[in-house]
Amino acid sequence: MFDAMESSSLDRWFGTERLSEAAERFTTPLYVYSAARLRDNVERFRSAFPSAETDLAFSVKACSNLSILRLLAGEGLLFDIVSAGELERLRRAGVTADRIVFAGAGKRADEIRAGLAAGIREFNVESVGEAGRLNAIAGELKTRAAVALRFNPDVDARTHTYISTGRGEDKFGVTTAEIKGLTSNWEAEFANLDLHGLHVHVGSQIREVAVWPEVVAVVEGLIDVLPSALADGLKSVNFGGGFAIDYETSEIAIDLPGVAEVLGEFAARRDVRVMIEPGRALAANAGVLLTRVQYLKERGGRQVAIVDAAMTELIRPALYGAKHRIVPVGGGASGETIPTDIVGPVCESGDFLARGVPFPKLNGGQLLAVLDAGAYGFTMSSNYNTRPRPAEVLIEEGGLRLIRRRESLDDLIGPEEL
Ligand code: LLP
Numbered sequence: 001m002f003d004a005m006e007s008s009s010l011d012r013w014f015g016t017e018r019l020s021e022a023a024e025r026f027t028t029p030l031y032v033y034s035a036a037r038l039r040d041n042v043e044r045f046r047s048a049f050p051s052a053e054t055d056l057a058f059s060v061k062a063c064s065n066l067s068i069l070r071l072l073a074g075e076g077l078l079f080d081i082v083s084a085g086e087l088e089r090l091r092r093a094g095v096t097a098d099r100i101v102f103a104g105a106g107k108r109a110d111e112i113r114a115g116l117a118a119g120i121r122e123f124n125v126e127s128v129g130e131a132g133r134l135n136a137i138a139g140e141l142k143t144r145a146a147v148a149l150r151f152n153p154d155v156d157a158r159t160h161t162y163i164s165t166g167r168g169e170d171k172f173g174v175t176t177a178e179i180k181g182l183t184s185n186w187e188a189e190f191a192n193l194d195l196h197g198l199h200v201h202v203g204s205q206i207r208e209v210a211v212w213p214e215v216v217a218v219v220e221g222l223i224d225v226l227p228s229a230l231a232d233g234l235k236s237v238n239f240g241g242g243f244a245i246d247y248e249t250s251e252i253a254i255d256l257p258g259v260a261e262v263l264g265e266f267a268a269r270r271d272v273r274v275m276i277e278p279g280r281a282l283a284a285n286a287g288v289l290l291t292r293v294q295y296l297k298e299r300g301g302r303q304v305a306i307v308d309a310a311m312t313e314l315i316r317p318a319l320y321g322a323k324h325r326i327v328p329v330g331g332g333a334s335g336e337t338i339p340t341d342i343v344g345p346v347c348e349s350g351d352f353l354a355r356g357v358p359f360p361k362l363n364g365g366q367l368l369a370v371l372d373a374g375a376y377g378f379t380m381s382s383n384y385n386t387r388p389r390p391a392e393v394l395i396e397e398g399g400l401r402l403i404r405r406r407e408s409l410d411d412l413i414g415p416e417e418l
Helices: 004-013 016-026 035-048 066-074 084-092 109-118 128-140 176-183 211-225 228-233 256-270 280-286 316-320 409-416
Strands: 030-034 054-059 078-081 100-102 122-125 145-150 193-199 236-238 273-276 287-299 302-307 326-328 337-343 352-360 367-370 391-396 399-404
Touching (some): 016 367, 016 399, 035 054, 035 066, 035 256, 035 280, 054 256, 066 078, 066 391, 084 100, 100 109, 109 128, 122 128, 128 145, 145 236, 193 211, 236 256, 280 287, 302 352, 316 352, 326 352
Parallel strands (some): 030 391, 054 078, 100 122, 122 145, 145 193, 236 273, 302 337
Antiparallel strands (some): 030 287, 287 302, 287 367, 326 367, 337 352, 391 399
């Protein structure tokens, strides 16, 4: 379950003492992020994908804390959003609209208005209906919208079915047939839309470089059937996110230079820019969820540790069967291991953080770190069981900075006192 390597990597990026201090000062459960590791992840992408030809964006849904967004904005990233809420976060983080692309299969009219009013870089249009709605609202506002068509390439990303998004049956994007219909009379039907790109995102946690040439082949096939005026006007293709990490080692688990080569060759062949918009690979390993053991039980030869974090803080194990490593912070658990369930206080048997993992005998009060929780951790948290969501802390230059206070009961209940 855990070994010296895990502890030393935790120490390197977070500092074991800092983590203990954070738990003392801000109490658990608590999300803690490492600014150094976020920057290191950006650097890995930058060195694989030269910025001269690739725009690097961050998928805000993975980790949307204002301070994290500011940090990544400072590194020069663009941002991928899926709601007016994420747009507002970026506005408050001081990110200018020309760095924001807006995807999402169900944009409401008010969200389209907000994006147009802000002047965002690009709408990733996902349906025929959305193209019509965007065109009409742009006309009302006497403005023009920059558009990339998100299309569904019918490629299987060979990942967990819930996070696979580019198969024919998935709800995302427009099909090649729909694109043909949309573009056959584009200038007349969508006079307020400037089509300048294509967008494709086939899923998350993709490990195989071989998925990318498949996607590129479908993109090229599509470009070849576009009316030539539109094909000539294409400036960029956004290939989405999806770069896997290995939850057993915390490392990026896809050959980034391999993907960069495939996309770079495509960009050169077609004379377009390429964009990518990772979420997980930039943020996951830069965050841990700290939790303390509250009670211990024994159930059928297993040690059951009831901790103060739950599916409300990190739903990935319950939802996807995701396996996050959990390690003791600052010693206190060593010796022979026994099968252990690490579970939360929420009233569901699906409320577990780990099941059947080998762990030494734990003590009440033991501090644990759930690793690789920086992406789709806090952003998927909930208030189920009327549990206030935890605080978030950023470790920067060795210091601890509170970047979101713990929710109060009034934050939760106040809106009902009408
Ligand atoms: N672009 C688009 C259009 C997306 O829908 C997503 C993620 C990304 C980029 C970023 O993908 P990434 O690089 O993080 O794989 N909650 C799930 C993951 C859902 C991903 C949704 N879309 C999880 O916890 O595994």
